[in-house]
Amino acid sequence: xxxQILNTGSRCARCGKNSMLTDNATGERFCGGCGFVIxxxxxxxxxxxxxxxxxxxxxxxxxxxxxxxxxxDMGLATIIGHANKDATGKPLSxxxxxxxxxxxxxxxxxxxxxxxxxxxxxxxxxxxxxKDKLAxxxxxxxxxxxxxxxxxxxxxxxGRSIPGLLAAALYAACRDTGTxxxxxxxxxxxxxxxxxxxxxxxLLLRELDxxxxxxxxxxxxxxxxxxxxxxxxxxxGALAILNDANKMExxxxxxxxxxxxxxxxxxxxxxxxxxxxKVIALAAGVTEVTIRNxxxxxxxxxxx
DNA sequence: TAAGATAAGAGGGACAT
DNA sequence: ATGTCAGTCTTATCTTA
Numbered sequence: 001x002x003x004q005i006l007n008t009g010s011r012c013a014r015c016g017k018n019s020m021l022t023d024n025a026t027g028e029r030f031c032g033g034c035g036f037v038i039x040x041x042x043x044x045x046x047x048x049x050x051x052x053x054x055x056x057x058x059x060x061x062x063x064x065x066x067x068x069x070x071x072x073d074m075g076l077a078t079i080i081g082h083a084n085k086d087a088t089g090k091p092l093s094x095x096x097x098x099x100x101x102x103x104x105x106x107x108x109x110x111x112x113x114x115x116x117x118x119x120x121x122x123x124x125x126x127x128x129x130x131k132d133k134l135a136x137x138x139x140x141x142x143x144x145x146x147x148x149x150x151x152x153x154x155x156x157x158x159g160r161s162i163p164g165l166l167a168a169a170l171y172a173a174c175r176d177t178g179t180x181x182x183x184x185x186x187x188x189x190x191x192x193x194x195x196x197x198x199x200x201x202x203l204l205l206r207e208l209d210x211x212x213x214x215x216x217x218x219x220x221x222x223x224x225x226x227x228x229x230x231x232x233x234x235x236x237g238a239l240a241i242l243n244d245a246n247k248m249e250x251x252x253x254x255x256x257x258x259x260x261x262x263x264x265x266x267x268x269x270x271x272x273x274x275x276x277x278k279v280i281a282l283a284a285g286v287t288e289v290t291i292r293n294x295x296x297x298x299x300x301x302x303x304x
Numbered sequence: 305t306a307a308g309a310t311a312a313g314a315g316g317g318a319c320a321t
Numbered sequence: 322a323t324g325t326c327a328g329t330c331t332t333a334t335c336t337t338a
Contacts, residue, residue: 195314195315195316198316202316253329254329254330255330258329276306277306278307286330287331287332289330290329290330290331292307292308292309293329293330296308305338306337306338307337308335308336309335309336310333310334311332311333312331312333313330313331314330314331314332315330315331316329317326317327318327320323321324321325
C-alpha cells in the first residue's frame, strides 16, 4: 500500500507549523513536522461534508469512514503501510524495519481472520436489514452491537445460533433504550421462534448481569395509538387511565402492550369513539381476549 | 358482526424436595 | 437437578346482543 498523503495545510496543534497531513487511506490526520497525530474523532456517524475554506472544499471527501460498534473492527481500520518511513518521512533503521514487518504481518492477520471477527461480521450483515424493517435508531443498533460483543467475549455464542443471540441482543437494546418493540416484533422479522429469542434474552440478562427497565406501557400506548390511527383525545384519556392504574399497583406482571391496548380501548369507549377490539388488538399485537381481560380489570379497579 | 365467556394449553418464575 | 404450583397469555369455540 502506498501512503497517499494530502497536504491540507492546516496548523499543527503541537508544533504550530502549517503542516498537517491526512493519510487518504485511513483518514488519520497527523503533522508532517513533528509527527503529532490527531486522536479525537469527530462524533458524527456520517462523513463530514461541510467545508469552511477553499482548501477544505477541494478535498472534502478526505474524511475517514464513520466509526461504529456495529462494524467488525469498530470502523477503526488503521493499516500499517509499506512505506517504511516514519511519520516525518525519514527512512526507518534496519532493526526498526524488521520490527515493523512483523507488526504488519500480525496486523493484517488479526483483522478479519479471527473467528470472533468472522462471527461478528456474519451477525451484523443481518443487522442493517433489521434496522430498516423495525425502524430502529442508530442508538439501538450501537447498543445491540455492544451487548453482542459482550456476549461474544463471554463465549455465550458457542453452541447457539448467531441470529438467535443477535435477536436477543437487539431486543435487549430496545428494552434498554425504551424503544417499544416486542419480542414478537423482533422474532418475526428475524425468522426465529419467539421462545428461542426469549431464551437467549434471559440468558443474556443472567450472564451479563444486565438490568432492564420495565417497558413503559405509556410508550406502548403511543405506538398502538398511532398505528391504529386514534385521536389525541383518546390518547390523553388512555394516559390518565394508565397513570391511575400505575398508582393502584395493578400493572405489575401484566403485559404492557395488553395493558396499553386495554387502556386505549377503555378510553375509546368512554369518549364515545367507535372502534373494535379487533383493530386495537391487531395494532398492539395481542389478542382480543387479552384486551378483554385487562379491560375488565381496569374497569373494576378504577370503578368506571 | 362485535363482544363476552369458557376451556385447554404453553412458557416461565418461585419454591420445595 | 427436578417437580409442582399459581399466575399470565394465547388459541379455539360457543353464546349473546
